[in-house]
Amino acid sequence: MTAARTATPAGLVPADVDLTTTLAGVGLVSPILTASGCAAAGREIDQFVDVRTLGAVVTKSIMLEPRSGRATPRMAETPSGMLNSIGLQGPGIEHFLKHDVSWLRRRGARVVVSIAGGSVEEYARLAQRLRGAEGIAAIEVNISCPNVEDRGQVFACNRSAAAAVVHAVRRATAPGIPVLAKLSPDVTDLVDIADGCVGAGADGLAMINTLLGMVIDTERMRPVLAGITGGLSGPAIRPVAVRCIWQVHRAMPEVPILGMGGVRTGADVLEMVLAGASAVSIGTVLFNDPSAPTRIAAELRTALAARGVARLADLVGYAHRDPDDRAVVVEEDPT
């Protein structure tokens, strides 16, 4: 009763599988990145997985100034997931560039810098500040932030607000550096928001950010989180993430996607790639298994070898193709 497998070309072993990928024009040694806010700036996770083997470290969203974040409790465990409400605690862009980005560069890791602001102006200033910085592979724009100039409405939930941020960041960023807009699933029409971001100059899309959720402590009869609501992440949300990637890739197949949301295994990475992601970030699962990226890469190689697929990149969006139309995927150049 096991499902059919694609024929395995003779001799394809896991080590032969080519996992390199290209995300919005940037070549990556691995399709596996760490998700923003789940690996800080790489230093701690480097104790468990050599950060140079990652596609990139996506850093915790940084703001202009130091930020203390929210009161605790900042997290709650939920079935196959968790809520967080950190409030973007961080040292501010100056300290970050001096201590964190420079460490990552020295270590030889690729860096995707995630930025966050409370106004279009703040995002623009962050991007300007990054323009001078060296060793940055791409910018991920976390638009799941309240717009202080619009009654705290979250940028990611409004097409024109999202587009305005992306436009400002794209304008302020050096041409060679791709700008990825990170989308929230908490919207009625994700494709519309995605379209707005791409129209405003986004070179790619990162999805998904957390879902808005909440847990009440039934002992204290009060919300668990000091911030009341928080972001739901982890395997619980993976079906939502896959659906979002699928919908957006279907609507705009030429737009590169960095997938994320509950990825735990090599099969989960493959699932997002088949749905349309060119690369995938690992978030919450790092808390369960900080060496997950190494394990996941091995699982992915094994899975592809078993299916006779020599190059992961050939499978981006593959599940959309009509079964009858599918070119047989065989090894061509297994270097």
Add this chain to the structure above:
Amino acid sequence: MTAARTATPAGLVPADVDLTTTLAGVGLVSPILTASGCAAAGREIDQFVDVRTLGAVVTKSIMLEPRSGRATPRMAETPSGMLNSIGLQGPGIEHFLKHDVSWLRRRGARVVVSIAGGSVEEYARLAQRLRGAEGIAAIEVNISCPNVEDRGQVFACNRSAAAAVVHAVRRATAPGIPVLAKLSPDVTDLVDIADGCVGAGADGLAMINTLLGMVIDTERMRPVLAGITGGLSGPAIRPVAVRCIWQVHRAMPEVPILGMGGVRTGADVLEMVLAGASAVSIGTVLFNDPSAPTRIAAELRTALAARGVARLADLVGYAHRDPDDRAVVVEEDPT
């Protein structure tokens, strides 16, 4: 390190706890209902839990005509949840009234009839047909259906479409029978949709329906579900459900809410009640544990007795109250 407990008034035992509740004017012997589509029309589940002990059986959404539903596979298991894509298979309203509602009446169960349609007109006709029928406690309007007259846009995702359906159903329904609008969480502004439904005459709100999700079979490299996307349910989505209930109760505390989404234990029911639900439906967890309603009621009694709460109804929305303002909840009339 266990959290503080509210002092237990002497002698409050689980059997003394009053679980009766009122939902949109309808008195219910229990706050625990079965969710639409998860207990068919009560007959099968009655083998595991006496349906008369339920607050009500909410029947599988019924349409005007018999419907064969979608092709299989119709389901996929996901971490702490599942996807379904049934396509509203059902016998049509006539057969349903004759065989299903009449059985439930004879059995002595309270019945909430869930209706579904492809146009405002269809909903209205269903409501008209129910007007004559006896033994119906309330109508739940499943508006998570595509509007065939508006390019398949889901009613629940559009304030005016949702309101039009609710308005039509309310007009066609006997005055004594409350109409509950069942909301989808897949929207940018749930409170806005809720407000539209209440404005159109909804006597209460049922929330949440499933989240749109998807799973890809990494062996076949194709979507698992024949319908490609499906509805995500189960404990995985509970934090989203609690957040939705919380937001809507906060915005319109006078509107009765039937909560649902991933409820597994008595503590989960309590969580939704604290967030603002007057009663709670059990869905997916019935597949895991068809006798869950009995277990959950017992857990709820025990939890309330341990907290010294004599009446569940006193806790509706309790987590919203300022800790300093909270009237101490003690037993007053433990009959």
Add this chain to the structure above:
Amino acid sequence: MSGPVQADAEVVAVRRAGAYHRLVLLAPAIAGSVRPGHFVALAVGGPASSMLLRRAFSVHRAEERGRSGGTVEVVLAVHGPGTAWLAERRPGDRVDVIGPLGKPFALPREPVACVLVGGGYGAAPLASLAEGLRARGCAVHTVLGAATADRLFGVLEAKRISDSLEVTTDDGSAGRNGIVSDVLPDLLTRTRSEVVYACGPMGMLAEVARIAAAHGAHSQCAVEETMACGIGVCMTCVLPVVGTDGVTRMVRACVDGPVFRGDAVRWADVGTVPTDALGAPAEPLAPMTGGLR
């Protein structure tokens, strides 16, 4: 017949049997009412499991009395995390079980000759079925097939109970090199069997039903459809079946089956909603509308 019961069963034994595991559960409330062809649904992973859905297994044997009271035995192939968890149980552990579920095999009123066909672990329910048939004076001829020798189940037991036994494997590692439908036509002719009972993969069942019909034999096929609830409430397990009124309906494998008349199932249309099924849409439902679920 009494309805299904939910019970917190103690694991009595877990034993390897070729590629399979035999799991024996102490469930007296269930054991007494099991008939051949019934299945049980087991909860997997314990109280903090991420796996919400039960796993369905045909009952291999149900012992009403005996040493340990009232046991139900299933044969499981480790397939994914749920079956892996079950295979790791040890005596004394507990598993929540619901059963008996579904409609069992219908037994002939007359003492006719019968052929029993089992594919892989599909052989599990056949031993007790054979006993039931023999008790009614039926001749029992068994055919067991599998991909490889270690995926055959119940060969010794079948040899003991059956009047004749044929074994096939896809790779020839045991019995005849081939599949069960290779030997079935000849066997039906030779034994003049009037009923064929079959349990195994869908493809095999379709072939068995076709061959039985061609030989004028009645067939009873136990199907395996993906099931979310197993008790008839969710509508995930449907397949197109023609009723006595000639109308095709999408019926539930869990309560209207898993055993169906082979000539009633529209085997070629399994996985689809035939356009002539009751309530079928004029055009097939478009995927991706998302809402109608």
Add this chain to the structure above:
Amino acid sequence: MSGPVQADAEVVAVRRAGAYHRLVLLAPAIAGSVRPGHFVALAVGGPASSMLLRRAFSVHRAEERGRSGGTVEVVLAVHGPGTAWLAERRPGDRVDVIGPLGKPFALPREPVACVLVGGGYGAAPLASLAEGLRARGCAVHTVLGAATADRLFGVLEAKRISDSLEVTTDDGSAGRNGIVSDVLPDLLTRTRSEVVYACGPMGMLAEVARIAAAHGAHSQCAVEETMACGIGVCMTCVLPVVGTDGVTRMVRACVDGPVFRGDAVRWADVGTVPTDALGAPAEPLAPMTGGLR
């Protein structure tokens, strides 16, 4: 000091100890580098668990060598499903463990008198700490407190290692009726202790830190904050701590602690972001904006 290691550890033993369970894991790669005050983080529930987050436990003992190679022992109170699962482990089972984590207790350079205060399972790390202190020539006075007698941990061991031992219980079921802070001031005066080490509930630590300061003693407190990652990447475990520069920062209990100088933690403000903390908002962040997470 070498960094933390992730290891698939075999369960050597699980033993009851009053209200607690002692869990011994074979983890040679970790055992060698554990110092008193370090903690480990255990994955719970197995591969299909719905519980994603690790559970943190102070190391009670780490044996670098010995019969079974290199073991790490923790003492756990069953609190929720994660600790319940751990308590049900049997020898031979496997548990994924990360350690050593956090900053251990700082030991005095001089052989001064020390007081060790443990509340409940907070006594777990104190035995090995006491040994380390004694090895440096320090006098060790121990105070153990708990709600009830069965929630005291390590009384016999403490008696053996310490120069003096005092025991308190809230209900008087063992030792003196009261709490540890009732006996601490007197003990500090009597023994002229210069350092107080404490591990236990936050309220107890705050009191210990206050009393130590009042007596001119240095205090080292091991805090317990809710942790999602345990390794410093998630920022869930923060509390307000004053730096040597006088600036309050929200620092991570998992990597900057769990052991902090008692006079550096702003005990009264734990659970809040003090308005004078580095990067604190002008007004407290409003909840319910939802996005900023």
